Amino acid sequence: MFMAELAEDSEEDEEEEIENIPRLSYETINPLNVLSETAFKKHFRLNKECFLSLLEEITPFVRARRRCKLELKTKLLVTLLFYAHGSDQSILGSSFFCDMSQSSVSRSIEEITNALTSREIRFRRIRFPRNMRELSQRRARFSEATHIPGSIGVIDCTHVAIIPPNDDQQVFVNRKKYHSMNVQLICEENCWIMNANPNFPGSSHNDYIWGKSDISGILQQVYRENGGNFFLLGDSEYPLSPWLLTPLRNPSSEQEERFNNKFNSARSIIERCNRLLKNRFRCLLKHRVLRYQPKKAVAIILACCVLHNICVENHIEAPEEDEEFTNADLGIIKEGNNSLVERNPTAQNDLRAARQLRQLIIENNFL
Incomplete structure (x- = not known):
């Protein structure tokens, strides 16, 4: 010693x-x-x-x-x-x-x-609701802002380019053929990040990362133990569930069209969040490339998320979007719907409940 x-x-x-x-x-x-x-x-x-x-x-x-x-x-x-x-x-x-x-x-x-990225600072600055009271408050604020009752936030993934790692290089190659970390972000109506998960390599699909996410487990537990509607909004790449709603694939009425329009408007918040994050901290842009191995790249991404939230909390405006940023690749890679619905009775019941919940929201709010 x-x-x-x-x-x-x-x-x-x-x-x-x-x-x-x-x-x-x-x-x-x-x-x-x-x-x-x-x-x-x-x-x-x-x-x-x-x-x-x-x-x-x-x-x-x-x-x-x-x-x-x-x-x-x-x-x-x-x-x-x-x-x-x-x-x-x-x-x-x-x-x-x-x-x-x-x-x-x-x-x-x-x-x-x-x-x-120390535990104390990270958990203070990036914070998902930690009890039912906080979750209910979060739902009230986000639902009021988006007019989709029950929603608490919005989710998507963004890729951050890194140099080829020393080990398992192919696992980090995404669909656009560059090495990256696929970063899951969940944000509020004001683009404040309440969860960031940059731990998965670029080849990982968004729905796979969500399935492994602590937040997925938390919201599923809330649904099974407490009932009530607490769900995130995601695009069609994610599996529909009572704790993560997606838009209708083929809306067949004016009400359903209105729901999809409102849903897509709410989802644009996460796109704006990603844009703000990478405009503020351009080390995350694809052409800048984080020249670090994955472990250090993950830490830098989290640190940038911490600083982004400080900027949001203090109403610090983002820099102007110059030509370099306007032409930059922002790391959004759409992979189509890769999720498979499990055939076990619980998964089938969850899917049925999610469809019923979505239809109930449409009937009660988008007539």
Whole structure:
């Protein structure tokens, strides 16, 4: 145990010695003092007040390294710059506010990402309802916003490009033939993300990820134990169930057409959420490519979701959609309906109940 700790300290000392080698430097500035509020948000996506608040929030979760001269503030700034623009790490290190080696930038990104995705911060910032009271409140707000009674949020998946992993490369290749993580997002009416699951490789279908999701199990349990209508809205790629409704495939009346139109309008919220997330944090765009192995890519995606929610909570507007973003691939891959309805009696009963629930909503609200 002692030898392991000694080896770890030795490795840390070596890293810090490298980090503190004198470098040809130039005068740097403090963005908090020099940049306007607008310019600061353009570079770092947060306003100055939120930045300082976040700096205080993550401080207990960043391990201080001996003899490291970099301020935590600088580490957070360079990490936010990377998330926002996805630039090469050596370029980031030569930014206008810091003079850092590529290795220092890399360690900073890792430290800040680990802090943002710590259990305490992640569960505080990305939060699915945790009891029936919260679930009922969530249903009331979303149903009022979308006019689909019983709905609590909307779900979809988006792909984030990564470099070919060291292991099982083919599993990460999606239908568009690039390596990615397929990220399940569930959001509220204001695009606040209440669940993010970036743990599945690009070849995984959306309905498969949903079937393995904790949220699927939670809503199914709520349905079986408490009754009542609490469901998400998803597109036709998902299997219809009492806890996840999908639109009608072939509407045959004006009422059903109106329901589908309202449903699709509500579903557009998740498309807007994905668009906002990737516009704010362009390291997630396909052509930027996260140059990390899956484990670190997953952490960066979650960190960006945490920061996205901070922006939503504080009404921080997204940057303008420039030509680069307008022409970007946003990672939405539609695979058709791959879900198979199980033939066991419970699954058949659930499907029948979901169809009845959907028809009841149409008859009571879309006459």
